[in-house]
Amino acid sequence: MARRRPEPVQVIKQRRDAALNALVHGVPYINFLGIEFDRRGDELTAILPYDDKLIGNPLIPAIHGGAISGFLEVAAVIGLSWATLWDEIERGEMDADEIIKGHLPRLPKTIDFTVDYLRSGLPRDAYARAKVNRSGRRYASVHVEAWQDNRQRAFAQATGHFLMPRREV
Amino acid sequence: MDKAKIAKQFIAAIPHSRALGMELTEIGQGFAVIEMPYAEHLVGDPVTGVVHGGAVSALMDTCCGAAAMSHPSSPAGTATIDLRIDYMRPATPGQTIVTRAECYNITRSVAFVRATAVDDDADNPVAMATGAFTVER
Numbered sequence: 313m314a315r316r317r318p319e320p321v322q323v324i325k326q327r328r329d330a331a332l333n334a335l336v337h338g339v340p341y342i343n344f345l346g347i348e349f350d351r352r353g354d355e356l357t358a359i360l361p362y363d364d365k366l367i368g369n370p371l372i373p374a375i376h377g378g379a380i381s382g383f384l385e386v387a388a389v390i391g392l393s394w395a396t397l398w399d400e401i402e403r404g405e406m407d408a409d410e411i412i413k414g415h416l417p418r419l420p421k422t423i424d425f426t427v428d429y430l431r432s433g434l435p436r437d438a439y440a441r442a443k444v445n446r447s448g449r450r451y452a453s454v455h456v457e458a459w460q461d462n463r464q465r466a467f468a469q470a471t472g473h474f475l476m477p478r479r480e481v
Numbered sequence: 482m483d484k485a486k487i488a489k490q491f492i493a494a495i496p497h498s499r500a501l502g503m504e505l506t507e508i509g510q511g512f513a514v515i516e517m518p519y520a521e522h523l524v525g526d527p528v529t530g531v532v533h534g535g536a537v538s539a540l541m542d543t544c545c546g547a548a549a550m551s552h553p554s555s556p557a558g559t560a561t562i563d564l565r566i567d568y569m570r571p572a573t574p575g576q577t578i579v580t581r582a583e584c585y586n587i588t589r590s591v592a593f594v595r596a597t598a599v600d601d602d603a604d605n606p607v608a609m610a611t612g613a614f615t616v617e618r
Contacts, residue, residue, distance in 0.1 A: 338527050339524070339525055339526075339527060339533070340521055340522050340523070340524040340525075340527065341522065341523055341524055341525045341532075341533035341535060341536055342533075343522070344500075344522040344523070345535070364496055365496050365497060365499075365500040366496070366497055367495070367496040367497055368495055368496075368497050368498070368543075369495070369558070369560075370494060370495070370496065374560075375497075376495065376496075376497035376498070376539065376542070376543075377539075377542040377546070377560070377561040377564070378497060378498075378501075378535075378536075378538055378539020378540065378541075378542040378543055379497050379539060381535060381538040381539065381542060381564065381566075382533070382535025382536065382538055382539055383535070385533075385534050385535045385538065386533075386535055416527070416528070418528070419525075419526065421568070421571075422534040422568050423567070423568060424565060424566060424567045424568065425534065425538065425565070425566050425568075426563065426564070426565040426566075427538075427561075427563060427564050427565075428562075428563050429560065429561045429562060429563065429564075432560065
């Protein structure tokens with residue numbers, strides 16, 4: 313039996329990016345903070361471009377702790393959601409075109425979220441990467457790290473637990 | 482100028498808190514109440530219109546910080562060391578979220594704070610938080 317010829321790389325990439333884009337930009341709060349995601353294969357990096365409205369202490373100046381935790385939580389939720397969607401799309405259980413058309417999958421719900429503020433957030437762009445430590449049928453545990461100029465010097469980290477959305481089978 | 486007035490103006494001077502529409506309605510000796518009216522840009526779930534957890538965290542963080550600063554043993558500013566938030570239920574879309582924070586213990590270097598967030602159904606908290614804040618000297 314002849315194997316089906318794989319789709320051209322550009323078609324696959326375009327579809328994956330469009331699905332991620334629809335997922336991220338469907339959320340008003342993410343757009344308000346101005347968060348973007350950089351995708352390399354299944355790995356995501358969240359980017360928080362600096363903006364004056366993120367400032368918490370105008371004297372230092374430093375990014376607001378709330379903006380940092382919001383950024384970390386967005387990175388965790390999207391990272392977790394994307395990790396599960398990626399598998400579903402790859403297995404053919406989920407149609408990426410449906411997401412692009414605006415049929416957005418339900419997002420995981422935060423049960424609890426704990427943030428460590430390691431250094432003050434400077435008025436620059438910030439980056440974050442989420443690691444899904446455990447993802448079960450109902451619960452997931454995710455760790456996130458955020459940094460600015462230097463990847464080795466995280467300025468905040470967080471761990472959160474999430475309730476996974478029910479999937480109709 | 483009294484401390485309450487300073488704190489109120491300080492909150493108003495925080496760009497991020499202003500961008501989220503927060504308003505400090507009460508401040509005392511180690512406690513603070515801050516409200517955040519419902520707004521479109523705070524939404525985290527476009528299907529249900531529920532406010533994003535991140536916006537609730539920002540509200541909790543600001544309120545806990547204000548409570549830490551307003552404590553009689555706190556000479557000046559503060560910064561968050563850590564903050565844990567438990568989300569008990571989604572806030573009802575359209576309703577203002579009100580957070581009350583209390584600094585229940587303070588040492589020379591650390592202020593311990595807890596907070597509760599509610600919407601119109603005040604007997605059923607939306608979220609609760611506990612955190613540690615620095616005491617700046």
